[in-house]
Amino acid sequence: MYDLINYLWETGLNLLFSPEIFEPLVFPGLIAAFSLLIVVIWLERKIAAIIQMRYGPYYISRHTEGALQLVADLLRFLFSEVIIPKSVDKIAYVLAPIILFAFTFLPIVVIPVSKDFAAIDHEYSLLIALALMTLYSSFLLIVSWASNNKFSFIGGLREGFLSLSYEIPLIISALSAAVLFDSFNLIEIVEKQAAMGWGIFYNPLAAIVFLVVIIYSTSRYPYEIAEAESEIVIGPFTEYTGILFGLGMGISYIKLYSMSLLYAVLFLGGWEPVVWPLNLHPVLPGIILFIKAFIIVAFSVFLRAVYPRYRIDQALRIAWWKLFTLAFLSLLFSYGIKIIEVMG
Amino acid sequence: MINPYLYLLISSVLFGIGVYGILSKRNMIRMLLSAEILFNSALLALVSFTSYTKNVYGYFLVFLAVGIAAAEVGVLVSLAILLYRRRGDIDVMEVDKLKG
Amino acid sequence: MIEFNFLIPIEDTIFLFSAALLLISAVLVIELRSHVYAAFFLEMVGLANAVLFALQGLALIAIFQLVVYVGATVTFILFSVLMFKEAKPVKPRFKLLDLLIGAGIAGLLAVGAFSIYKVSPTAGKPSLDVTLPEKIVSEYGLALFLVFFTLLTTLIEALVLARREVSS
Numbered sequence: 247m248y249d250l251i252n253y254l255w256e257t258g259l260n261l262l263f264s265p266e267i268f269e270p271l272v273f274p275g276l277i278a279a280f281s282l283l284i285v286v287i288w289l290e291r292k293i294a295a296i297i298q299m300r301y302g303p304y305y306i307s308r309h310t311e312g313a314l315q316l317v318a319d320l321l322r323f324l325f326s327e328v329i330i331p332k333s334v335d336k337i338a339y340v341l342a343p344i345i346l347f348a349f350t351f352l353p354i355v356v357i358p359v360s361k362d363f364a365a366i367d368h369e370y371s372l373l374i375a376l377a378l379m380t381l382y383s384s385f386l387l388i389v390s391w392a393s394n395n396k397f398s399f400i401g402g403l404r405e406g407f408l409s410l411s412y413e414i415p416l417i418i419s420a421l422s423a424a425v426l427f428d429s430f431n432l433i434e435i436v437e438k439q440a441a442m443g444w445g446i447f448y449n450p451l452a453a454i455v456f457l458v459v460i461i462y463s464t465s466r467y468p469y470e471i472a473e474a475e476s477e478i479v480i481g482p483f484t485e486y487t488g489i490l491f492g493l494g495m496g497i498s499y500i501k502l503y504s505m506s507l508l509y510a511v512l513f514l515g516g517w518e519p520v521v522w523p524l525n526l527h528p529v530l531p532g533i534i535l536f537i538k539a540f541i542i543v544a545f546s547v548f549l550r551a552v553y554p555r556y557r558i559d560q561a562l563r564i565a566w567w568k569l570f571t572l573a574f575l576s577l578l579f580s581y582g583i584k585i586i587e588v589m590g
Numbered sequence: 591m592i593n594p595y596l597y598l599l600i601s602s603v604l605f606g607i608g609v610y611g612i613l614s615k616r617n618m619i620r621m622l623l624s625a626e627i628l629f630n631s632a633l634l635a636l637v638s639f640t641s642y643t644k645n646v647y648g649y650f651l652v653f654l655a656v657g658i659a660a661a662e663v664g665v666l667v668s669l670a671i672l673l674y675r676r677r678g679d680i681d682v683m684e685v686d687k688l689k690g
Numbered sequence: 691m692i693e694f695n696f697l698i699p700i701e702d703t704i705f706l707f708s709a710a711l712l713l714i715s716a717v718l719v720i721e722l723r724s725h726v727y728a729a730f731f732l733e734m735v736g737l738a739n740a741v742l743f744a745l746q747g748l749a750l751i752a753i754f755q756l757v758v759y760v761g762a763t764v765t766f767i768l769f770s771v772l773m774f775k776e777a778k779p780v781k782p783r784f785k786l787l788d789l790l791i792g793a794g795i796a797g798l799l800a801v802g803a804f805s806i807y808k809v810s811p812t813a814g815k816p817s818l819d820v821t822l823p824e825k826i827v828s829e830y831g832l833a834l835f836l837v838f839f840t841l842l843t844t845l846i847e848a849l850v851l852a853r854r855e856v857s858s
Contacts, residue, residue, distance in 0.1 A: 592701065592702065592705050592745065594746075595803070595804060596705075596709075597742065597746065598800070598803035598804070599800055599803070600709050600712065600713065600742075601799075601803070602796045602797075602799035602800040602803060603713060603796050603800070604712065604713065604716055605795060605796055605799055606792040606793055606794075606795050606796025606797075606799075607713070607716045607717060607720065607792065607796075608716070608792075609788075609791060609792040609795050609796075610720065610788050610789055610791070610792030610793075611719070611720035611792075613788035613791060613792070614720075614785055614788040614789075615720070617725075619725055619728075619771060619774065620720070620725070620728065622767070623719050623720075623728050623729065623732050623767070624719070624720060626732055626735075626764075626767075627716050627719060627720075627732070627735060630716075630735050630736065630739050633739065633755075634739055634742060634743075635803070637742075637743050637746060637748055637751060638746060640748065641746035641747055641748055649748070649750075649751065652748075652751050652754075653751070653754060656754055656755055656758050656759050657758065659759065659763060660758055660759065660762060660763040663763045663766065663767060664763075664766065667766065667767060667770045670770070671770060671773070674774060
């Protein structure tokens with residue numbers, strides 16, 4: 247009996263710490279993403295409050311500056327009733343945000359945590375992550391259509407316009423990083439960065455374009471056009487209540503998180519440097535990756551406090567004129583660096 | 591390993607569905623969608639032949655086909671939008687009454 | 691690293707799932723009344739097709755299909771369809787005849803493909819990533835399974851929610 251329990255415990259532990267389960271469920275996946283969600287939304291409110299000389303979240307857990315506010319909000323979302331209005335298309339109204347949420351999580355599965363710890367170590371893992379990211383906008387369109395509401399429909403159309411314009415700079419700037427390190431495999435890219443130096447120093451242009459695209463595509467502030475609160479309530483999720491609204495609010499943050507992880511891997515050296523206490527187990531270098539991604543997330547969230555919002559035509563002009571040109575220039579820049587390397 | 595013929599079978603069934611759709615619908619958008627199904631079936635057949643014969647040129651043909659399909663859809667959809675703006679209707683049987 | 695031995699042949703399961711998704715959503719594209727749903731199921735057709743490409747060992751083509759066809763082209767169609775009013779349903783002309791023509795063409799193609807497939811066992815140069823999907827499926831099958839499982843549980847959750855609303 248004791249042996250059996252011991253055996254089950256051992257295999258269970260092995261199963262939990264195998265990358266195929268640990269990565270989607272625990273570390274860069276669900277649990278880490280949810281805890282980041284709770285911290286980041288609190289941080290966003292607090293930063294905006296400090297800059298505007300207010301208190302911000304304050305009443306729940308007063309001694310820790312209201313850090314538990316988001317936990318309270320989450321509980322409230324969980325237990326409040328899900329009201330499904332009469333005029334909506336019921337199946338799409340309920341299913342679409344849930345499928346959207348699941349699809350926003352998918353790119354995280356491809357992103358490696360360290361050299362020996364990746365759920366999917368594929369030759370083209372960078373491309374797989376990008377391909378899974380492009381599915382986001384179509385599900386958001388379905389969400390906005392199903393609500394049968396003027397505001398959510400306008401929000402969905404805005405997101406559609408934006409997505410048609412940001413996808414090309416996103417892919418080209420990621421490809422210029424791939425050209426620079428001569429590989430589509432994210433693990434190899436980080437290994438090359440450990441030998442050569444971070445990507446942001448080699449090709450700052452691509453890094454800037456990718457950062458702007460992150461802010462652009464997850465509707466953070468200067469480009470917060472699809473969810474503009476002062477114009478169209480909250481965009482595609484206007485009609486939602488309860489836990490479905492909670493999902494909708496979380497989706498753009500999860501997307502921000504997965505894109506920031508990709509940014510940290512491509513331009514900020516991933517999990518390097520691996521110093522002493524971190525090389526004990528292959529999961530531990532992921533902490534550095536997480537910290538780098540968190541800095542990007544915190545930066546994009548901080549922009550809410552300092553920028554006004556662009557109009558949609560201004561944002562589209564920026565995407566097609568400036569970002570598109572800069573992305574192409576960054577690709578040429580990468581090829582130039584490769585040529586110099588070959589010549590010298 | 592899956593028998594390569596199964597892919598071709600699926601592709602032909604898909605082609606039949608697309609042909610049925612394009613024959614039985616009169617709405618322009620629906621005909622466009624059926625044509626896209628035909629394209630998908632052709633692409634599947636092309637890919638399975640490429641994979642079966644391991645011919646590298648098939649790769650480039652598929653890339654070309656997908657890229658051209660993207661452009662073609664842009665043209666067709668904008669045609670449909672123009673037609674809709676002009677007539678408020680996208681019935682194909684009415685298109686031959688267009689003048690000017 | 692532990693080895694996982696599946697009782698179910700996972701490659702065949704993925705093949706069956708994606709083939710069923712492909713054919714069912716193709717029928718739905720044609721038969722559903724709402725244009726928006728039809729465009730959405732066209733997207734599912736593209737997605738299932740990409741999975742079939744990946745199963746045949748052409749991962750790069752599958753990714754390309756996902757980015758260019760599903761991510762851009764069909765999203766563009768969906769985006770445009772959203773702007774049309776829902777058209778009134780039009781009665782088809784000769785439904786049975788059309789069905790017969792479709793089935794006949796499908797049968798002809800299947801027979802033709804079978805004869806070609808029997809004739810040509812020519813093997814050219816081995817392409818680069820033919821063995822990759824087997825590797826994915828054998829080594830990382832569990833991750834794929836988990837993803838499918840998560841999607842399935844969310845679907846069941848959603849169905850429960852929807853049913854509760856209908857009954858009240």
